[in-house]
Amino acid sequence: MHDELAMDISVIIPTHDRSTPLRRTLDALGAQSYPLRRIEVVVVADGCTDGTADMLRHYTAPYALRVIEQPCQGAGGARNHGAAQATGRLLLFQDDDMEPVPSLIQAHVQAHRRWPGSVIIGASPPVLPEGSSLFLLDLRRWWEDQFHEMGRPDHRYTYRDLLTGNLSIEAGLFARTGGFDISLPCREDYEFGMRLVKAGIRLAFAADAVSHHHETADLDRSFRRVRQEGCADVLIGRRYPELRYALPLASLEMPGSRLSRVLRAYAFQRPGIGDGLAATLRSTLNLLERTHLRGRWRRLCSTLRDYWYWRGVADVLGSRRALAGFLQGGPVHVDDGAHEIEIDLHEGLEAAERRLDEERPACVRIRYGKQPIGRIPPTPGAERLRGAHLRPGLARQLATPLLIALAMEAAQGERLWP
Amino acid sequence: MPTAVLDLEFEHLPAAIAVPGHYDHALILVRVYGQPVGQALLPVIGGQLGSELRDRLLEAAGWNLWQRWLHNYLEWEQVPATDSPAPAATIAICTRDRPEDLARCLEALMRLPDDGQEIMVVDNCPSTEATRHLVEGYTRVRYVREERPGLDVARNRALREARREIVAFTDDDAVPDPGWLRALLRNFDDPLVLCVTGLTMPLELETSAQEWFEQYSSFSRGFRRTVFDEANTNVLTAGQAGAGVNMALRHSVVECVGSFDEALDAGTPTHSGGDTEMFSRILARGYRIVYDPAALNWHRHRRTWEELRQTLYGYGTGVYALWTRKFLFERELTIPRLAWGWFWHTQLPRLLHALLRRPGHMPLDLALAELRGCLRGPTAYLSARA
Numbered sequence: 001m002h003d004e005l006a007m008d009i010s011v012i013i014p015t016h017d018r019s020t021p022l023r024r025t026l027d028a029l030g031a032q033s034y035p036l037r038r039i040e041v042v043v044v045a046d047g048c049t050d051g052t053a054d055m056l057r058h059y060t061a062p063y064a065l066r067v068i069e070q071p072c073q074g075a076g077g078a079r080n081h082g083a084a085q086a087t088g089r090l091l092l093f094q095d096d097d098m099e100p101v102p103s104l105i106q107a108h109v110q111a112h113r114r115w116p117g118s119v120i121i122g123a124s125p126p127v128l129p130e131g132s133s134l135f136l137l138d139l140r141r142w143w144e145d146q147f148h149e150m151g152r153p154d155h156r157y158t159y160r161d162l163l164t165g166n167l168s169i170e171a172g173l174f175a176r177t178g179g180f181d182i183s184l185p186c187r188e189d190y191e192f193g194m195r196l197v198k199a200g201i202r203l204a205f206a207a208d209a210v211s212h213h214h215e216t217a218d219l220d221r222s223f224r225r226v227r228q229e230g231c232a233d234v235l236i237g238r239r240y241p242e243l244r245y246a247l248p249l250a251s252l253e254m255p256g257s258r259l260s261r262v263l264r265a266y267a268f269q270r271p272g273i274g275d276g277l278a279a280t281l282r283s284t285l286n287l288l289e290r291t292h293l294r295g296r297w298r299r300l301c302s303t304l305r306d307y308w309y310w311r312g313v314a315d316v317l318g319s320r321r322a323l324a325g326f327l328q329g330g331p332v333h334v335d336d337g338a339h340e341i342e343i344d345l346h347e348g349l350e351a352a353e354r355r356l357d358e359e360r361p362a363c364v365r366i367r368y369g370k371q372p373i374g375r376i377p378p379t380p381g382a383e384r385l386r387g388a389h390l391r392p393g394l395a396r397q398l399a400t401p402l403l404i405a406l407a408m409e410a411a412q413g414e415r416l417w418p
Numbered sequence: 419m420p421t422a423v424l425d426l427e428f429e430h431l432p433a434a435i436a437v438p439g440h441y442d443h444a445l446i447l448v449r450v451y452g453q454p455v456g457q458a459l460l461p462v463i464g465g466q467l468g469s470e471l472r473d474r475l476l477e478a479a480g481w482n483l484w485q486r487w488l489h490n491y492l493e494w495e496q497v498p499a500t501d502s503p504a505p506a507a508t509i510a511i512c513t514r515d516r517p518e519d520l521a522r523c524l525e526a527l528m529r530l531p532d533d534g535q536e537i538m539v540v541d542n543c544p545s546t547e548a549t550r551h552l553v554e555g556y557t558r559v560r561y562v563r564e565e566r567p568g569l570d571v572a573r574n575r576a577l578r579e580a581r582r583e584i585v586a587f588t589d590d591d592a593v594p595d596p597g598w599l600r601a602l603l604r605n606f607d608d609p610l611v612l613c614v615t616g617l618t619m620p621l622e623l624e625t626s627a628q629e630w631f632e633q634y635s636s637f638s639r640g641f642r643r644t645v646f647d648e649a650n651t652n653v654l655t656a657g658q659a660g661a662g663v664n665m666a667l668r669h670s671v672v673e674c675v676g677s678f679d680e681a682l683d684a685g686t687p688t689h690s691g692g693d694t695e696m697f698s699r700i701l702a703r704g705y706r707i708v709y710d711p712a713a714l715n716w717h718r719h720r721r722t723w724e725e726l727r728q729t730l731y732g733y734g735t736g737v738y739a740l741w742t743r744k745f746l747f748e749r750e751l752t753i754p755r756l757a758w759g760w761f762w763h764t765q766l767p768r769l770l771h772a773l774l775r776r777p778g779h780m781p782l783d784l785a786l787a788e789l790r791g792c793l794r795g796p797t798a799y800l801s802a803r804a
Contacts, residue, residue, distance in 0.1 A: 125609065134648075137704030141647065144610050152498050291751050294648060349492065391494040403484055406491065 009034070009105055010088030010171070011041045014078030015096035019052040021214060022096040023059070029094075030062045034105040039063040044082040047072025076180035076188035079164070083174055091174055095165040098124060098211040107209035108168040117173065118202040122166035122209030123147045134289055134297055135219045143213070150205035154388045157203040159381040162193025166211040173201070186225065187232035194240055197383050200360075219285070219301070223308045230312020237326065242380040244330035249313050252323055260303045267310035268320045278307050338362035338378040345373065345402075353387030360384040366398065368405035374398045421445050421623035422462065423716075427452070428475060428483065435467040445632075447619055447714075448479045451490050452597060454617055454711050455482040456641050482641050496643065497604055504603040505583040507666070508536040510576035512569055513590035514685065517548040519718065520590040524556055529596050535586075536560065540576050542685065543567035568685040569662075570678035570692040577672055586666035593621055594715040601713035602666040610647075612671045612705040613697065615639070615660025616713025627726040628719040634780060635733060637661050637717060639709050646697075646707040653701040654744060654756055657737075660707065662693030664715050675699045681802035682739060688798045689791070690736025695743065730784050731791040738795020739802070757792075765789060 011029060015022050022043070029041055041063055045052050047070070056067045070081055075095075083091055092108055094100065104122065111120040125147065126140045146163070149155055177195060180188040196203065230249070237244040244250060256264070266274030281304060288297040317323050342365040343352040356364065362384055366373040376385065376393045394402055422441040428450045437444055441462050448456045456479025460467060468474075476483060489495060509527060513520050520539070527537055538560040541549045553561040564575045577585055586602055588594055598616065605614040618637035623629050639660055646659040662683075676699065683692030697707055720726055738757070745753040765788065771779035 132704070138649065140704060141610065141649070144608065148608050154494075154498065292749065293752065294653070298649065391492045395489060395492055395494050399485065399488055403488055406488075 007090055007109060008038050008040070008088040009090045009092055009109065009168075010083075010086035011039065011092045011094055011105070012044065012079060012082035012086060013041065013094050013096055014044045014046055014075045014082065015048065015052060016046045016072070016075075016078075017048050017050040017052065018096045019048070019050050019055045021216075022052065023055060024214070025094060025096055025098050025100070026059060026061060026065070028098075028100045028102075031102050032100070032105050033102045034109065036063045039105065040066065040086065040088055042066045042068065042082040042086050044068045044070060044078035046070055046075070046078040074182060074186075074188075075164070076184070077182040080179040080182065083171070083179060086171060089171055090168055091171050092168040093164050093166070094211060095124075095213070097214045097216060098165060099127075099214060100166075100211040104166075104209055104211055107206055111204060111206040111209060112168065112170070115202060115204045117170070118204045119162070119173075119196055120168045120209065121150065121161065121163055121203060121205050122168070122211055123151075123205070123207055124163070124166045124211050124213040126213045126215040128215055133219070134294060135222070135301070136215060136217070138298075139215060139217060147205070147207070151207045154392045155205070156379075156385075156389045157197070157383045158379070159190050159193035159197050161203055161205075162189050162196065164189045164192075165213060166209065168209075177201075184232045184235055185228040187229055187236060190232075191236055191239070194236070194243070194381055197381060200384065203383065220282075223282070223304060226305050226308040227312035227315070230309040230314075231316050232312075234313055234316040234326065237330070240380070241330045244327055246380050248309060249323065250327055252320065252327070256306070257299070257303065260306055263303060263307040264310050267307055268314045268318075268323075271311060271314065274307065274311070278304055339384070340365065340378075342367065344369065345405075349390065353390050355387075356385050356390055357387040360386065364390075366394070368402065369409070371401075371405035371408060373401045373405060419443070420625070421459070421629060423447075423620055423623055425449070426475070428455075428479075431472055431475075434469075435471065436465055437462045437467060439465050445620065445623060446475065446478075448475050448483065450479075450483055450486040453486055454619075454641060454714055455479045455486050457619070457638075479641070497607070502607070504533070504600065505606055506534060506536075507584040507586050507599060507603055508538055508576075508580035508582040509586045509588065509599065510538045510540060510573075510580065511588055511590050512540045512542055512572035512576060513549060514542045514567075514572075515545055515549070516590050517552050520549060521552055522593055522718075523588065523590050524552070524559060526593040528556070528558075530594065530599055531596065533600070535599060536580070536582055538562055538576060538579060540564050540572040540579075542569070542572040568680055569683040570680045571685070573662075573692065574677045574680065577667070577669065577677060580669060583669050584666050585669060587662060587664075588715055589663045589717065592618065592663050592715045592717045598664075598713050598715055601710055605708040605710050605713075606666075606668060608706065608708075610704070610706045611645075611708050612668045612674060612700045613659075613707040614666045614713065615707060615709045616664040616715065617641070617711035618661065618664045618715055618717045621716040621718040623719075625721050625723075627721060627723045630781065630784065631719040631726055631729065634784065635730065637663055639711075641711045643711065644709045646701060646709065648701045648704060651701055652756075653698045654741070654750060654753065656697035656701055656707075657694040659697050659701075660693075660709050663717055664713065665693065666713075667696075671696075671700065674705065675703045679743065681743075681799060682736065684732075686798075686802045688736055688739035688795065688802050689732030691740040692736075694736070695740045698740070698744070727783060727787045731787040731794075734788040734791025734793075735795045735798050736791075738792045739799035740795075742796040742799040743803075765792075 053069055079093055108120055126143050128136050128140055150161055181191050184191055233247045233249050237247055317326055339361045340363045341359055341361045343355055344367055345352055346369040362378040363376055365375045419442040422437045422444040424444050424446045426446055428448055444460050444462050446458045447454055458475055458478035460474055537558055539553050541563045543565055550561055553559050562579050564572050586599055602614045620632050678692050679695050682688045682695055683690055700707055720729055741753045744750040768780045768785045772782040772785050
């Protein structure tokens with residue numbers, strides 16, 4: 001890329017006590033193909049006690065490196081702080097356990113040229129240590145599926161696609177949105193995504209903006225995190241009532257195994273007993289994994305995750321009754337006032353796609369000539385419909401009525417095969 | 419009575435299909451827009467397939483056929499065409515003293531569209547020079563000679579020799595469809611996919627041995643694309659994901675999960691199981707296998723009864739050999755339960771039906787051959803590994 005075409009970019013890295021991986025991230029940023037003098041790196045050391053600040057003071061970077069130290073506030077607060085101090089036109093958030101490929105920044109900049117005003121999410125394929133646990137293997141599948149799905153041209157983005165580990169946004173846009181909400185214990189990324197989606201700002205995935213994610217999560221930390229997610233979901237549901245039924249907490253009365261029902265009851269009524277039981281069960285997980293009883297391991301793990309999630313929900317709401325009340329306080333129909341249009345497939349799929357691209361409705365009624373096909377209903381937290389969403393919607397949700405309509409038309413023409 | 423094998427495109431069904439007189443049934447592969455969607459076994463009456471052919475095929479293929487048709491109307495695919503080009507491939511055929519079969523396989527490979535694929539024949543411990551002479555007639559085909567006997571030895575050699583990212587294996591007695599390789603390759607867009615398998619149909623069903631083989635150990639895994647991983651599949655029964663007759667591996671499989679176990683499969687006392695063992699390791703290490711019926715090839719099953727009995731004996735040996743490895747060397751403690759389940763729910767009922775001569779029972783000698791193989795499996799594995 002020619003230097004004069006380049007724009008100034010600020011890479012913001014929130015970090016907490018991970019000075020060794022952070023060093024790897026900084027080294028990789030020094031090997032970028034993008035002009036280094038247009039790069040500024042802002043490291044926000046968030047309550048670090050492991051000598052991160054020392055490491056940074058002695059680090060010689062081939063780009064402008066700025067260090068901000070702050071008392072522990074969480075990643076969202078650190079990102080906001082870094083963004084406020086950044087001078088670049090474009091902000092690129094990187095986590096401290098990432099290892100960018102040399103073309104990362106160039107790929108982000110190109111993506112912004114291609115989709116101006118969008119928020120660009122890069123790929124961060126996980127790198128696992130040798131001999132990884134079942135937990136890490138499952139986690140890797142989750143990440144790869146997420147990127148694979150977002151890489152489809154017909155993907156419909158939702159607030160849950162806003163992954164902050166490798167994300168870029170124009171500085172002006174970030175300032176206008178107000179940044180991350182630091183009142184949430186976690187999931188400030190989802191909340192930010194929700195605000196962007198509601199404001200009609202486009203999310204886009206850049207498959208070539210790759211930063212390898214050196215995964216270090218572990219099972220116990222994930223249980224603690226799930227409890228925070230339970231808390232955060234209640235807070236998000238309070239702010240966005242239309243999301244309440246789409247959150248996992250809406251599955252309160254879903255049937256489950258006897259154990260999961262018992263644990264769910266304890267989570268709300270006798271958390272002391274529940275925690276003890278969960279800890280006992282947790283210790284059997286290792287045994288199950290060592291003996292390769294994978295199915296049992298997975299079922300128990302999922303039961304324990306659920307328990308900690310309900311514990312988090314109970315931390316905020318207190319009782320199942322309060323949760324039921326919380327759910328009933330949400331809207332019955334999410335489509336009140338949603339922008340809805342009608343399209344006729346008889347006029348051709350391309351014409352229908354063009355109309356969706358022009359009007360960007362929240363939902364669409366579909367017919368084929370006089371034959372009704374169905375409706376793609378409004379989905380809370382999802383971007384408004386684009387033309388690209390039509391064909392997968394028809395293929396996945398409306399296949400049978402569409403086939404009937406096509407067959408009826410064929411029958412009128414006295415053809416046997418549509 | 420032999421069964422005719424037909425390959426029919428649904429939207430161009432002829433009004434009547436004449437079948438040579440000695441067939442009393444026809445096994446029909448149904449395609450829609452070139453993609454296999456189902457199969458039907460229909461009676462041949464008076465040398466003809468009945469006038470209800472169309473309805474019978476619709477019935478047999480069911481929803482798959484309609485779904486394929488709809489996706490074609492929508493010009494939409496479950497696996498979307500990506501901007502990135504398909505990975506480059508090496509086609510590897512491991513063979514041993516079967517030049518006539520190999521010639522048919524190579525002829526079919528010459529009919530594949532040329533996307534720059536490398537074609538390689540691994541001649542495994544041959545007793546004559548016939549294979550080498552045959553391969554010399556094809557300028558596009560590389561000849562590699564592997565002196566150590568064993569199908570898994572040959573497969574490992576192929577992985578070492580291959581110069582492309584994907585190595586697609588087909589057997590010497592199989593005939594790939596022209597779209598075979600492309601269909602395999604498009605499934606590698608997910609980086610966790612280390613292996614893609616395809617649909618294998620019988621090339622001919624001329625003898626009763628071939629018909630029984632198709633009935634009891636068909637290579638077909640159905641007509642729906644399926645993604646297997648450790649979360650949805652028991653890694654110890656990974657054979658459900660496909661077979662070595664029709665599989666492609668990402669070259670990095672060797673670094674990620676290791677190479678084929680050379681104590682397993684044809685050419686060793688264990689007779690089979692090398693492919694399944696590899697599948698099992700791929701799944702257990704958190705990677706994926708995709709079965710895509712669009713990747714079609716045709717396999718000539720063994721013609722004589724003695725060969726069939728040997729094959730089933732070999733399958734029994736291979737399964738137990740592979741389970742021996744998993745139980746003793748990988749501490750998979752559920753193996754005994756699995757073995758008991760197979761015996762109690764499948765093998766024992768088969769044996770009893772055969773003894774009681776129930777209608778449609780498996781021939782007793784085949785059932786016994788498989789059981790004898792199972793008993794031999796553990797010692798066969800230990801001696802092959804030693």
